[in-house]
Amino acid sequence: MDHLGDKPSLLACNLVCRSWAPRSKCLLLDLMVCHPVPLVAHGGFGAIACAVPDPFQGNGGTIYGAKDGIYRGIKDGSRLRLLSIHDVSQIKILPGLNLVLCLAGGTFMTMSLSALNSGNCQDSAITRISKHVFCFTVYRSTVTGESHRVCALKTSSLSGTLKVYNVSNNNQVSTLVPALELYIPLETYSVRFLSQTRLVAAIKKGFAVQGGFEMVDLITAETQSLLDPDDPSPLDLAHKKVKPRTVFRVDTVFLVCYDKLAFYIDCRGIRPLNKVVLRWTQPVHAFALHQPYILAFCERCMEVWNIETGEMAQKIQGPYHLLNTPESGEKVLGLSLLSGEITEIVFRAHASLNS
Template identity: 90%
Template sequence: MAQKTAYTEGLKTALGRGSLSIHDVSQIEILSGSNLVLCLAGGTFMTMSLSALNSGNCRDSAITRVSKHVFCFTVYRSIVAGESHRVCALKTSSFSGTLKVYDVSGNNQVSTLVPAQELYIPLETYSVRFLSRTRLVAAIKKGFAVQGGFEMVDLVTAETQGLLDPDDPSPLDLAHRKVKPMTVFRVDMVFLVCYDKLAFYIDRRGVRPLNKVVLRWTQPAHAFALHQPYILAFCERCVEVWNIETGEMVQKIQGPYHLLNTPESGEKVLGLSLLSGEITEIVFREHVSLNP
C-alpha cells in the first residue's frame, strides 16, 4: 500500500508549494547526518539544506545547482568515522556515459559537494550504483554479449571490467534473454543483479551460485528498491514485493509509481504516484493476499 505521512507531506509542501517550488522531480536522497538533500529535477542535479527544507524557510536562492543534463545519481553512505559520503552523477547519451564523482564535505550544519573525479564510459549507460566507496557498477547497452550488461568501474585505477564472469554460462544465459540491465545490489557476500524481467545472484567472481533463487517479475520493471529480505520491483501498473530469500512474490501494490529514492536499510521507500502526483511512502507487508 502507499500512504501519506507527516514526512512525505512536509517534503511535498516544501518542494511543490509555498517558499520553494521544484517541478519534475525524479530523484531525492536525504543525508540527514550532513544536513543535505540531493534532488534531481528536470535534468538538473541540485542540493539544499535539510533543516531549512523542514522549517519551510528554504528559498530558491538557497538551492545549489550542481550540474545540468544529469540522468540519475547514486549515493555511497559511509559508516566509517571521519570518512565522507560520496555521490556520483551520471550524464548519458546514445554513445557514452560520463560519471562525475563528488565527496560530501562539511558537518551536520553546512555541507557541500566537492568534485573528486570524472570518468568516461564509451557505451550508452542506463544507470550507475556504488558497490563500495571505490567501486561503481554501470548498466550499459552495448557490449552486452560479454558483460551481461554491467560494467564495474574502479575509482582508484579508473579501470573497468565486466561484472559477470564470461566463462560461466549460467548467468550469461539468463542475461541474454532479451532483457535490459537495470541495477545491482550487494546482499551480504553476494550481489543481486537486476534486469527489467528477472534478477539473479552472482558471487564476487561473477559466477552464479547454484543454490540461489532466480526472481522473475510478472511485468517488466523500471526501478528497484531493496529492503531486506524484500525487493520492490516498480512496474508499469503496480509495485511487486518479492522475498529475495525464497524467490516468492508476497505482495502486489496496485497503481503506477515512480521510485524517488534508493533507501538504505530501515529508511522509507518514497514513490511518486503517477495518477495523483502525490509523494507517498510505499508501505509493504509480508503475507498479504495478492490482488488480481
C-alpha cells in the same frame, strides 16, 4: 478460519457468504507482506516525480519534488511549497550533514536543509554543481572518518560520464568536492554504489559488454564487466532480450536485476549454483529492496518477491511509480498513478517468510 492460515483457503471462505467475509478479510490482511498507505495528495500544478520522508515531520510527512517546485506534504492533506523550481526529478536528504541534493531541469544542485526547511530558500543559497545530469546516487558511509560519496551521471545515446564527489563537512557547512571523472563509451541507464570505492553502471549491451553491467573501481579508475565472461551460467540468463536495471548487495553476494528476471552472483561475477532465480511476471521498471523482500514496480502492479525462496509473496494491483531509492531501514515511497497520492509501502513486522 482462524486455524486455516493459508491464502487459498481464506480466499474461498471470503466467497462463501457475507457473514464470513469480514473475518476472512481480516485474516487475509494478516497474511500480506505489505500494503500501500496513502500519505498525502499533491494538489499542485505539476506531477510528482520524487519524494523522501520529511526529517522534521513524523507521522507520514514527506518532502517531494514536482514539476513546479519542492513541497512539504502533511498527512492531514495540507502542503507548503518550500522552493519554486522547475522540473524536480530527484531529491536526497542527508539530515546529519544539513544537506539536500536535488536534480531539477537536468541541473544537479545542493542546498542546506535548514534553508529549504525555512520555506524561504533564496537562489544565493543554492549551489549548482553540474548541468545535463541524468541522475545521481549516494553512498552513505557507516565507517567513522570516511566521507559520504555522490556520483552524478551524464548520459547520451553514445556514452555516459560519471562524476564522483566526496561530501565535505567543515564548520557545519557541507559541500561536494570533486574526486573523479570517468567516461563510459556506451549509453548508460543508471549507476549505483556497491561500496565506497566501487560503482556499478547499467549500460546498453555491446559487443564487449557481458550482461549489461560494468563495475567501476574508483581507486584505479578501471572498469570491468560485473559478470564473469568465462562463466556461461549468468550470461545465458542475461540474454539480449533483457534490459539491465540495477544491482543490490545482499550480504556477501549481489542480486543482479533486469527488467524480466534477477539472479545472484558472487564477488567474482559467478552465479552460485544453489542460489535462486527470480522471474517477474511482467517487465519491471524500478526496484526497492526490503530484505527479505524486493518490490518490483511493473506497469500495472507491484510484485513482492522473497529473495531467499525465489517465490512471489504478493501482488498489489494498480500502477505505482517509485519515488525514492530507499536504503536499509528507510521508507519505500511510491506514487499511485490512479489517485495521485504519495503512498508508503508499509511492511508488516510480523510477516512471515512464507506469507
